[in-house]
Amino acid sequence: xxxxxxxxxxxxxxxxxxxxxxxxxxxxxxxxxxxxxxxxxxxxxxxxxxxxxxxxxxxxxxxxxxxxxxxxxxxxxxxxxxxxxxxxxxxxxxxxxxxxxxxxx
Amino acid sequence: xxxxxxxxxxxxxxxxxxxxxxxxxxxxxxxxxxxxxxxxxxxxxxxxxxxxxxxxxxxxxxxxxxxxxxxxxxxxxxxxxxxxxxxxxxxxxxxxxxxxxxxxxxxxxxxxxxxxxxxxxxxxxxxxxxxxxxxxxxxxxxxxxxxxxxxxxxxxxxxxxxxxx
Numbered sequence: 001x002x003x004x005x006x007x008x009x010x011x012x013x014x015x016x017x018x019x020x021x022x023x024x025x026x027x028x029x030x031x032x033x034x035x036x037x038x039x040x041x042x043x044x045x046x047x048x049x050x051x052x053x054x055x056x057x058x059x060x061x062x063x064x065x066x067x068x069x070x071x072x073x074x075x076x077x078x079x080x081x082x083x084x085x086x087x088x089x090x091x092x093x094x095x096x097x098x099x100x101x102x103x104x105x
Numbered sequence: 106x107x108x109x110x111x112x113x114x115x116x117x118x119x120x121x122x123x124x125x126x127x128x129x130x131x132x133x134x135x136x137x138x139x140x141x142x143x144x145x146x147x148x149x150x151x152x153x154x155x156x157x158x159x160x161x162x163x164x165x166x167x168x169x170x171x172x173x174x175x176x177x178x179x180x181x182x183x184x185x186x187x188x189x190x191x192x193x194x195x196x197x198x199x200x201x202x203x204x205x206x207x208x209x210x211x212x213x214x215x216x217x218x219x220x221x222x223x224x225x226x227x228x229x230x231x232x233x234x235x236x237x238x239x240x241x242x243x244x245x246x247x248x249x250x251x252x253x254x255x256x257x258x259x260x261x262x263x264x265x266x267x268x269x270x
Contacts, residue, residue, distance in 0.1 A: 004109045005153065007220045013117045013150075015211035017124055017143075019204045024128030026200035027193045032178055033133050036140050039171060040124050043147050046159075054154045055220070058227045061238035065245050067159055068235075071166050072252040076259030078171050082178040083263035089182045090269075098194065 010051035018044035029096050031085045035078060042074045113153055120146030131192035134179050141172045155227045158235065 017040060024037030046067045053063020088100055123143030130136040144167040151160035228234070238244040 004107050004223070005113050007223070008215055009113060009117075010150070010154070011215040011220075012212050013120065015215065016121055016208055019208035019211070020121065020124040020128055022207070023200050023204040024124075026204070027128065027197035029192065029194045030133050032175060032182070033127075033136055033192070036127050036136060036175065039140065039167070040127060040143065043120075043144065043167070047147060047150060050151055050154050050156050050159055054156065054227070055223055058155075058224055058231070059234070061231075061235040062245070064156060064159060064231075064235050065238055065248075067156075068162065068239075069248060069252050071162060072256050075166060075171065076256050078174055079263040080259050080266070082174055083267035085178055086181055086267045095182045 007051055007055040010047060014044040014047040014051070017041075017047065029098060031088070031095050031097050031100075032082070034097070035081050035085075038081075039074065039078065042070055046070050109153065112149070116146045116149035116153065118146075119143070120150065129192075133192075134176070137172065137175050137179060140175070141168055144168050144172065155231075158232045 021037045021040030021044060024040065025034050028034050028037065049063050049067045049070065053060070053067075057063060085095060089095055092100060092102075094100065120143050123139045123141075123146060126139035127136045127143060130139060144163060148160045148163040148168070151157070151163060239249045240246055
């Protein structure tokens with residue numbers, strides 16, 4: 001039995017999720033909340049990758065493999081990002097990105 | 106309206122509703138919990154797309170790993186729990202004004218294309234195919250190793266940056 005849900009539904013959902021995540025990145029002040037927005041955007045990309053794999057090439061492996069690479073990049077990104085946030089917290093006692101202005105002339 | 110449609114609507118609502126709460130909650134800890142809910146919805150969508158391995162990976166890496174890391178970081182930087190903090194910056198209206206049309210444009214672009222109908226069922230050995238492709242020298246062995254090196258470098262870098270001096 002193939003999927004009964006059309007591909008467009010997944011693409012619509014991923015588009016909405018991506019825009020919500022991008023809104024979070026642009027509108028939040030907390031550095032960790034911004035990272036969470038990035039994670040939502042990466043999840044939207046992954047939904048697209050898996051949906052295209054399922055609907056266009058279910059016999060191949062490339063779609064799922066690229067979703068796995070996105071996982072690896074997301075894990076690396078969140079590890080380095082949180083380490084930076086903790087280092088900033090140590091030196092500046094803040095996690096509000098507007099207060100991190102060490103490089104401001 | 107079949108059972109699959111109902112499941113898609115339920116998981117999609119969990120995903121999008123959780124995501125909306127992530128970007129609007131003022132308390133970052135609440136936002137992190139809603140992010141876990143949203144990730145769970147995405148895992149359900151992977152099951153619907155007949156990618157069980159990715160659904161499991163979603164549970165392990167996102168819900169089990171990344172969410173815990175984020176919650177740890179929230180706990181380590183207590184200031185974020187302060188309820189008096191304003192959650193959004195001064196440009197949030199501009200961000201919404203840009204993002205709503207972007208979403209509309211994306212949806213319009215997707216719907217103006219005639220997408221292929223669903224093919225037959227997924228081969229039963231799709232996980233085997235994926236595993237073999239990842240270690241096949243003609244296939245994806247090189248990107249797989251590069252991803253491994255990237256993870257190693259990122260983890261060493263994270264330890265170095267976050268270490269107490």
